[in-house]
Amino acid sequence: MNQDGAHSELPKRKYVAPEFAASFTPSGLELPDNEEENSSEELVTEDLIGLTFAIEYLDAKKHLSKRRITVRALKNNKLFCFCHERGAHRSFRIDRIQRIYDPWTGEVDEDLESFLSKLSSSIPNAKQAKKGNQSADHIRDGARILIWLAQSDGFIAPEELDVVIDFITDCVMRLGDIDEEARIQIQSWSKLQYPDTYTMEFCAERIRNRKDKKEVRIIKHYAEKLISADGVIQPEEFEATCRLLDYLEE
Numbered sequence: 001m002n003q004d005g006a007h008s009e010l011p012k013r014k015y016v017a018p019e020f021a022a023s024f025t026p027s028g029l030e031l032p033d034n035e036e037e038n039s040s041e042e043l044v045t046e047d048l049i050g051l052t053f054a055i056e057y058l059d060a061k062k063h064l065s066k067r068r069i070t071v072r073a074l075k076n077n078k079l080f081c082f083c084h085e086r087g088a089h090r091s092f093r094i095d096r097i098q099r100i101y102d103p104w105t106g107e108v109d110e111d112l113e114s115f116l117s118k119l120s121s122s123i124p125n126a127k128q129a130k131k132g133n134q135s136a137d138h139i140r141d142g143a144r145i146l147i148w149l150a151q152s153d154g155f156i157a158p159e160e161l162d163v164v165i166d167f168i169t170d171c172v173m174r175l176g177d178i179d180e181e182a183r184i185q186i187q188s189w190s191k192l193q194y195p196d197t198y199t200m201e202f203c204a205e206r207i208r209n210r211k212d213k214k215e216v217r218i219i220k221h222y223a224e225k226l227i228s229a230d231g232v233i234q235p236e237e238f239e240a241t242c243r244l245l246d247y248l249e250e
Helices: 112-120 136-153 158-173 180-191 197-210 213-227 235-249
Strands: 052-058 064-075 078-083 088-093 097-101
Touching: 064 088, 064 197, 097 112, 136 158, 136 197, 136 213, 136 235, 158 180, 158 213, 197 213, 197 235, 213 235
Parallel strands: none
Antiparallel strands: 052 064, 052 097, 064 078, 078 088
C-alpha cells in the first residue's frame, strides 16, 4: 500500500525486443502467418515460461521462417510463445520446428525436446528437495523477477546477470552443495530468460500469494544489489524496483 493508502500496482515496461547474436537474422516473414499459428491462449508451463531463443519454422504451406520467441507454454505438441517478430502470440507445432538458435552464441540445435528438457532442469538440487520453502519454482520466480528488473532500461549488463546467478546459487546452496557444473547450468538458464510483463506479473502474483516474508526479503536484497551492479542506477530500474517491492510486501 502506498503513502496515499492505495494498493501498489505492478510496474509496466515499454516493449523492447531481445538482442541476439549478430550471426542470427530473422527471415521469411514477408508473408502473413497461417491462421493456425495465431494464439491468444493464456497457458503457462512453469518450468519453461520466459525462456527466449530463436527457431527456424516450416509451416503447413512449407514456408520457412526464422524468428525470436519467448515461451509461455508447451501443450499438445505445440509451443505457445510470444513472437518478437510479429509482436503477438503464436503457437508452433514441435514437429515443424527445424532448428533452435542460442540468442547469445548463435549456436544451432536441432532437438527441441532435448533442448527444453535440459533447460527446465537447470535449477539443480531444487527439483525434488524443499528446505525453508525454497523450491525450484520459487527460485525461478525470484530469478525471473530480477531479470525483468535488470531489463527495465532495455539492457541487461553482465554485472546484473552475475547478481541473478548469485541469487539462484545462494538459494540452491541452501538445499545443498553446488559445483561448477551446476553453476554453468544456472548461467545457461539465466541467459535464455527474457521475461515479458505477463511473466513478471505471473511470478509476482505467486510470490505475493505465498506470503513468505523470508522469500521477499531475499528478493529485495538482491534487487537492491542488482540496480547498482553496473555502477549506474537508472531511473527506470529504480522506479520499477520500488514499485515491485511495494507490491510484494503488501
